[in-house]
Amino acid sequence: MSDTAKQATGAARQQPDAAGPRKPGLVLALLAACALMIVLDSTVVYVALPKIQQSLEMSATGLVWVVNAYALAFGGLMLLGGRAGDIVGQRRVLLVGLVIFGVASLLCGLAPSPEVLIAARALQGVGAALVAPTSLSLIPINFTDDAARNKAIGVYTGIAAAGGTLGLIIGGVLSDAASWRWVFFINVPVVALVLLLAPGALKESQPQRGSLDVVGAVTSTGAMVALVYALVRTSTKGWDDAIVLACLATAAVLFTVLVLAERRARQPLLPLRLFTDRVRASGFVTLLFFPAAFAGMFFFLTQYFQGVWNYSALRTGLAFIPAAVLVLVAAVLSGQLVPKLGPSVVAGIGAVLTTLGMIWLTQISADGGYVTSLLGPLVIAGFGAGLIYASVTASIMSNVAPEVTGAASSVLQAVQQIGPALGLAVLVTAAGTPTDPVEGMRRAFWVAALIAALPAVLALFGRRSRTN
Missing domain, CATH: 1.20.1250.20 (MFS general substrate transporter like domains)
Known part of the structure; x- marks a missing residue:
């Protein structure tokens, strides 16, 4: 059987209802809301950083980690989050990620100290690493018609791409009009609404039998964390920094091990x-x-x-x-x-x-x-x-x-x-x-x-x- 035939057969088996969702507008709104939240939290905090520093008496180094903790957890666990959706079910992993993201957002807003805020931001990144790949994966699962799928992807990517700018505006308004804590609190009601509506609106994917690729999970996470940290550090320390070079070398080694391991794995993470x-x-x-x-x-x-x-x-x-x-x-x-x-x-x-x-x-x-x-x-x-x-x-x-x-x-x-x-x-x-x-x-x-x-x-x- 050809690759095209296999894909068509798999799609038909996974999606018995080829007509698409009964409420496509609601489905797209829920998935786009997930994308918007994840992108917003990458930029909304930038504008609030000066007030966070003043409120929590945070050092300049600690302030950098408010941004980096989210980026490292998000980037490091991204591959694991997407593959977990294939094995367990995309909707199920999305809902778990939303719970983690919502709880972490609440903890960020309530943070009494720099350490709690940085830890909560890392937890936010874990939730984001589960939500981001699964929300995109659910588009072809819920929109099986080519025209509807292309339109849905266009709206999804457009909102995600525009979300970074919107985050700067929302961060400025909330931090000036209310408090820096509201740049995190604002996620909570959105998460609650999506959790309420998603189980009845979103189709679930067909879980794949098998177990998670542990070697792939460890090496991919380590490689991504090392690479993202090296690139983040480069902007301030330069390319000749010893830690940057060590992280880049570590990432290269781990990516090589990942490729070799995935060639032999029965259900590879990548x-x-x-x-x-x-x-x-x-x-x-x-x-x-x-x-x-x-x-x-x-x-x-x-x-x-x-x-x-x-x-x-x-x-x-x-x-x-x-x-x-x-x-x-x-x-x-x-x-x-x-x-x-x-x-x-x-x-x-x-x-x-x-x-x-x-x-x-x-x-x-x-x-x-x-x-x-x-x-x-x-x-x-x-x-x-x-x-x-x-x-x-x-x-x-x-x-x-x-x-x-x-x-x-x-x-x-x-x-x-x-x-x-x-x-x-x-x-x-x-x-x-x-x-x-x-x-x-x-x-x-x-x-x-x-x-x-x-x-x-x-x-x-x-x-x-x-x-x-």
Whole structure:
């Protein structure tokens, strides 16, 4: 039996109801809410950090760990969370992850000391590592029609991509109007509502018989934690730091052991056949490098708005709204374009637009104006990003066997987690420390433009592979 026939048979066995969910709007709203919460908690805390430091009398090092504890747990356990969904059931793992995430959010808001807050943030990351891959995996399970699935993925990825900007705005409003604790408390009622509605609205996947790959779980978690920590540390300590080099070497060794072990495992945590399809493999590479450029744009423009133009944190978040809106619009539009043009063409168009936006940003100056200097590139880059995220995600998730949907989702989101950290490390190095900070930003945007152009090349490669 061919691979295509196997996938079709597996999909039919897993989803007896080909008509899709009875309430597709509710299903999509629940899954999108999960994605939004996870992305929000990656950025909403940034704006609240000064008030957290003042309230808990936290050191600068401790403040960094408020961010890093979440990132390390989230990135380190991502592969494990997705594969657990394949074996146990995607909906079941999603609900467990939501409980952990909700309890951790409550503990973060109630934290009486820095140590409790950092520990609760790590627990939040554990919950996020279960929620993120399973919420995406449940889209092809609940939306079996191609058109409905592409539309759902477009909305999901658009909301997730725009969520980072929304987090800056919500964090600024809540920390100023109420308290920094509310940037965490706000998750609790959302989690409660999703837990109430999800069991009756979401279809469950067909659990795969077998046990969890322990060797794969240990090596993948260790490798991801070492890699994410190395990239996070690089932005402040540089590439020649001894700890950074040791972590990178550790990650390389553990990834090598992981590949060797997965080749022999009966039920591998990371099925290597996910990477044998050239189109899917190019999609993973795209979602590794493109977020590196796009997240770098947000990082340097944040420094530009606050350091050069003296914007407040809230005003900075508001300045990014055009990009966030265009990301969402383009992602939804992508769901209509992909069936007509194909994902490779849509992704290629998005890459070209984003590259043009980055090149435009290389012309920024200290005395420029928002409308004349920045609105244009934000709109172009945002629209291009929405096309890329949605089309590549649809390509990966629509071309995978049902029994490894969770694994594919976890790899997809793991590379998206690593990408921004990698981009920040590379672009900060490219910017250097010039006397004029704007000059360093221009250099960083030139490098970001080169990185953003890579998906255009991969899109042509993927289109040729599809044709062949």
